[in-house]
Amino acid sequence: MAEVSQPIVSVIPDDEGKEKFKKSGDVAFYRRQMEGPNxxxxxxxxxxxLTERGARFELLEPDTQTKLLLSVSPCKNDTVRILIDEMEPIKARYRVPDVITGELQCEQLRVERRSKxxxxxxxxSGRHQICVWHFPFRLEILCEDKVMVTFNSRSKLWFETLQDPTRRGCEGRASSHGSESQEDTLWKETFRQFVDVKANGPSSVGSDLSLHGFSHxxxxxxxxxxxxLRDTRDGDAYRLFNLxxxxxxxxxRLGLYGSVPLVLAHKQDRTLGVFWLNASDTxxxxxxxxxxxQAGEIPSLRRRRREPQTDVHWLSESGLIDCLVLLGPGPQQVFKQYAQLTGFQALPPLFSLGYxxxxxxxxxxxxxxxxxxxxxxxxIPYDVIWLDIEHTDGKRYFTWDPATFPNPSGLQRHLEDKKRKLVVISDPHIKVDPDWSMYREARDGGHFVKNRDGEIYRGSCWPGxxxxxxxxxxxxRAWYSRCFGLDKYKGSTSSLFVWNDMNEPSVFDGPExxxxxxxxxxxxxxxxxxxxLYGFYQHMATADGLITRSGGSERPFILTRSFFAGSQRFGAVWTGDNVASWEYLKVSVPMLLSLSVAGIAFCGADVGGFVQDPDPELLVRWYQAAALQPFFRGHSAKETKRREPWLFGQEVTDRIRxxxxxxxxxxxxxxxxxHxxxxxxxxxxxxxxxxxxxxxxxxxxxxQFMIGGALLACPVTEAQVKEVKVLLPGSNxxxxxxxxxxxxxxxxxxxxxxxxxxxxVFQRGGSVLCRAAGRVSCTADLxxxxxxxxxxxxxxxxADGELYLDDGHSFRFRDRKSFSRRRFxxxxxxxxxxxxxxxxxxxxDTVVQxxxxxxxKRKPSSVIVHVNGAEDxxxxxxxxxxxxxxxxxxxxLRVLTDWEIQMC
Known part of the structure; x- marks a missing residue:
């Protein structure tokens, strides 16, 4: 939820005639890299x-005599890691922690050919190769003797070395390769009234990769x-900067609430992934x-042939180059390779898949x-009702307004009696209030971000x-996690779950x-x-808090607005402050597909649009579409008209139901x-x-999209439609x-x-699908x-299909293997x-009814049921x-029993 009184930004200038958010041309490191020499x-x-983890080379840039260290590590899951750092930095450069879930298992490299x-x-076994070229430096990755990816194919490698601020001057300008003449723009940068002071001068990195044979x-x-993704030569670059x-x-293409620096390339016989592990402005x-x-087995045998190619150029403000190439070969393999790096989607509690x-x-x-x-x-069935910031005592999170929510635990027990849950919001900003114990604990425990002068940073948000x-x-994170304990969070119960919002972080009076x-x-x-990474870390801490609250036994549910690669390990994501219009309904489909292929599988968009008021037709169509998407939540701003499903007349209520x-x-x-x-x-x-x-x-x-492998859906996203065109793939x-x-x-x-x-909605031939038969009030009845x-x-x-069963809420499926998978x-x-x-x-005791x-193709003469150990x-x-x-x-028929049904 953003500050609704603010103008619609990035197109509407403020009173000073300047836009609130930067475009690529407003960013100094972007200009330096794009305008500077190759x-x-x-x-x-x-x-x-050669090491146990791969190979190392030194790189030299002759003009500046900059030396870099290149490490190449092939991993056992058909992933190649390319790491470039300074040879002798004046201080360690930032390496993104906590996103890659474990130590990568590397393969041993051997030299196949060597020349000048x-x-x-x-x-x-020789199936994959890496070819490192001396000059100009480039690195080719080959699969079955065919070049798939070339790193630095167009000599876009850029690495600004850290500088000693006491030696500002010529050295600083040299580090930026002469692309800026004004030292001021290297060591500090001004946007609107905000001045950004760079402690170690310019430190941006970048490189390009060519994906051979790919045009999607x-x-x-x-x-x-x-x-x-669109070709960016006709406009701004894609920006990954959470805002x-x-x-x-x-x-x-400007930045929104979350970022996943992952590109997937696909052609008919190959899928690749490129993961740029960098958490700075990119x-x-x-x-x-x-x-x-087209590359052949050896360079001298290359045959000239025009083929599609996609060049992806990454530019980041700081950190180092940490690039992982996922070799597939198919979509399923790429998804698994990425999940093995950054973590698999958390198995959500069943209630969170309801409405x-x-x-x-x-x-x-x-x-x-x-x-x-x-x-x-x-x-109308539903599982969860939510409370936004107004439920708190003066925007102090972990509190309740004593006038409007005097008995919050009683409210939760009332919902729990009906097997429903409550979700409340918890944002990352803490009201500056020395009389509030949570503020004092955070201040005294050193838990606040500081400004560049070493004082606790202060900015404006909902509490002021x-x-x-x-x-x-x-x-x-550990302290914050403990705040969710039932002894600390007064008025909470085990049926309360959490919504992390404003965690880009949002600062009303901050730059951008x-x-x-x-x-x-x-x-x-x-x-x-x-x-x-800011929202990623709050999401992590909140998930840990809810798990700890349950003694490690219960799966948490947490929704976050800001996210990064790996956020899928902690819960769900939504697409933020959308608008009640047909255009926003339509764009929600590709937005959710993009999140899904980048590992953020538990995703959704606010049904009906967060701001403005949908007409009844739009509202119905949005419910129909969202019911076919992973996270299903109706949400609206306080300025909008009430929007409960029964407020638009009986016909609308019936359709939403x-x-x-x-x-x-x-x-x-x-x-x-x-699962x-x-x-x-x-x-x-x-x-x-x-x-x-x-x-x-x-x-x-x-x-349109697939729900798993069995269902194809084509939601109606335009007004007054009488006919839709649906592509039914596969001639066979x-x-x-x-x-x-x-x-x-x-x-x-x-x-x-x-x-x-x-x-x-169409069911694909060759599939078996299980549905619940009957009506329920919530998932507990399901x-x-x-x-x-x-x-x-x-x-x-x-045809075949599978059904996964467990208790729907605990970690027993993981800790005790208490689950069942049935194949049909x-x-x-x-x-x-x-x-x-x-x-x-x-x-x-679930039965198939x-x-x-x-x-x-024909009417059977009889249908015979055979259950193991019983008569037909x-x-x-x-x-x-x-x-x-x-x-x-x-x-x-009990679903956990082996049986057969024969059509004779």
């Missing part, structure tokens, strides 16, 4: 040292833009082109109880004058409405080094998909190219409309009539419902239910010839 670094091949021009190194690249969330941008511009330029050659109701702000306890009762009265917790410090870059964190690190109810029916499938994300790195929400990697027509599609595929059961061949674009009651199974055979008459296989007109793993201990088989039973069935659909009811 530096001709040399790789000193005779300095090669280059050194070729190989690993993985994705990633770099968060931007309100299409899924495929509080209210009602953000559409089709913009710009990325993307250029699509054709290259003039959430939020508003800035529900007025008091009576208001919350009334909204809660309204869902029951209108028979505030200080900001230094979450980069482990002791501060955030913390000054020359503020100082623990260890003497300037804020510029780790700005994009239908969308939410269908979401709850599909939760067994969603939960299974999140896949947690174990394999596969996002539940997927662009079409992930499931159809060879289907070139699907590469740029971002108005069949698809079944989930509403009508009608069968369609793939490899075509379908014109489908729609009404306000429908949204196109586990009591029977299951309905839908089989959608492929053209060969085969359909072949020869027989559905078989078997265990998908071994040694699993979870027990439940109904079986539906789509596209059955003949089951009653119905066959609808008009859509070739078989339905078997009243089965009552």
């Amino acid at each position: 530096l001709q670094h040399r790789a000193l091949l005779d300095t090669l040292v 021009l280059c050194v070729s190194l190989s690993w993985s 690249v994705f990633g770099l969330p968060e931007h309100a833009d299409g899924l495929q 509080d941008v209210f009602a953000y511009d559409l089709q913009s 710009f990325v330029n993307v250029h699509y082109s054709s290259s003039d050659h 959430h109701q939020c508003r800035w702000n529900y007025n008091d306890e009576a208001d919350v109880r009334a909204v809660d009762a309204g869902f029951d009265h209108h028979d 004058e505030s200080s900001y917790l230094d979450f980069s410090r482990a002791d501060t 409405q955030t913390m000054p870059k020359d503020a100082v964190h623990y260890g003497g690190w300037e804020h510029r080094e780790l700005h994009n 239908t969308a939410i109810t269908q979401r709850y029916c599909l939760l067994p499938y969603w939960y299974t998909l999140f 896949q994300a947690h174990t394999c790195g596969l996002p539940p929400l997927r662009p079409l190219w992930v499931e159809f990697p060879a289907e070139q027509s699907a590469f740029s599609v971002d108005h 595929e069949v698809w079944y409309d989930v509403h009508s059961a009608e069968e369609f061949k793939g490899g075509r674009t379908l014109a489908l009539p729609v009404t306000l009651d429908t949204v196109p 586990q009591l419902l029977p299951l309905s199974i839908t089989v959608a055979p492929n053209p060969q008459g085969l 296989s359909f072949l020869s007109d027989r559905l078989i239910c078997r265990a998908a793993g071994e040694g699993e201990t979870f027990e439940c 109904t079986l539906t088989v789509l596209g059955l 039973v003949s089951a009653a069935f119905e066959f609808l010839e008009s859509c070739s659909t078989l339905t078997v009811k009243d089965l009552e």
Whole structure:
């Protein structure tokens, strides 16, 4: 939630006629790198040292005599790490901690060829190679003797060495390679009225990578833009700098609330990833082109051939170059490689996949109880109600307004009796109030960020004058985590969960409405080094706090607005302060797809738009779309009209109820998909190219998506639509409309009539899907419902699917292997239910009640059910010839028992 009274920034200037946020041309280090010369670094091949972790070379830039150290490490999961640092820095440069989850397991390199021009190194039985060229320095990564990636292919390597501030002058100018003539712009930078003093002068780094054969690249969330990254020669570079941008511009490449410096490149036979591990202000330029050659086995055998190529140029303000190339070869492998680096998506508690109701702000306890009762009265399921900043005592987090929320624990018990939860907001700014014990503890414990003069930094946010917790410090995170303990957080209970907002961090009177870059964190690190990690660290501390509160037994739920690579380990993310318009509904789809392919799988957008008032049609369409996306929350600002689902007339209420109810029916499938994300790195929400990697027509599609591998959804995102066009990929595929059961061949674009009651969703041939059968008030009731199974055979008459089951809330699935995975296989007109793993201990009484088989070519004469250890039973069935659909009811088959159903 941003400061709503502020203007819509980045396009509307303030009173001084200047924009609030920087564009690329406003940033000195960006200008220096873009306008400066291409530096001709040399790789000193005779300095090669092979180690257990790879290879090291020295690099030399002749003009400035700058020496750098290049380390190349091939890892066991087909990942290559390229690390460049100063040979002898005057102080250590910042290396991003805590994002990579463990020590990388490196492979041994061996020398394949060596000459004065280059050194070729190989690993993985020669399947992969690295070729380091002497002059100009470049590094090629080859797979099966084919160059996939060239690092520094266009000599964009840039590395400004740290300087001693007592020797400012010519040395400082030399460090920037002569690209600036004014020393002032190197050691301090002015934007509007703000002056940024650089403690060690200019320190930016950058390099380019050529991705050979690729013309489609994705990633770099968060931007309100299409899924495929655009060529930046026609405008600003993509900026990764976490900012509080209210009602953000559409089709913009400027920074938003979070950053993941990951690019994925895809072509028909290969997917690659490039992860630029740097938490400072970063710009990325993307250029699509054709290259003039294709690399062969050795340089002298290169044959000239024009092929697509994408050049990705990374420019960061500080830190060092830490670049990891993920070699795939397919989308699933890249997702897993990235998850092995930065962590897998946390398995969310089941309740958090239900519907959430939020508003800035529900007025008091009576208001919350009334909204809660309204869902029951209108028979609409929901799981969580939220409280924004007004619930606190004067914007002091971890407190309650004594007038409006005098009995918060009683309110939580009331919700818990109905098996529902409460979420409250907790922002990173702390009101400057010496009479408040939390402020005193933070001040006296050294938990606040300091300014460049060594005093506690103060800025303005919701409470007024505030200080900001230094979450980069482990002791501060531990202290903050303890604040969530039931003994510390008075009025809280175990059914209270947390929302981290304003954690870019947002500073109303700061440069670009955030913390000054020359503020100082623990260890003497300037804020510029780790700005994009700030929200990541608060998210981490909050998750630790809720886990500790439960004694380590319960999974937490935390939503964060600001994020970085690895934030998926801690919870969910949403797309911030959007607007109630059709354009924002439409852009929410590619925004969530971009987050998903960059590892942030538990993501969503505020239903209906945070600001302004949606008309009824827009609201209905937004609910229909969001019900098919991972995180499902209705939220609106306090200036908007109330927006509970029953306030727009009976027809709107009925349609919203239908969308939410269908979401709850599909939760067994969603939960299974999140288990896949947690174990394999596969996002539940997927662009079409992930499931159809060879289907070139699907590469740029971002108005429709796959939910797992079984469902294709095309939400309606335009007003008064009577027909939508849906691409059904795969000429050898069949698809079944989930509403009508009608069968369609793939490899075509379908014109489908729609009404306000429908949204196109298709089940893919070859899949088996489990749904909950019946109505519930929340997810706690969901586990009591029977299951309905839908089989959608492929053209060969085969299908399979999986169901994941556990208790939905604890870590027993991890600590005691208390879960069950069941596999459903359909072949020869027989559905078989078997265990998908071994040694699993979870027990439940869930039964399969109904079986539906789509596209059955003939009416069976009988349906026989065989349960292990029991006699065969003949089951009653119905066959609808008009859509070739078989339905078997009243089965009552325990899902944890092995059984078969044969259509004879």
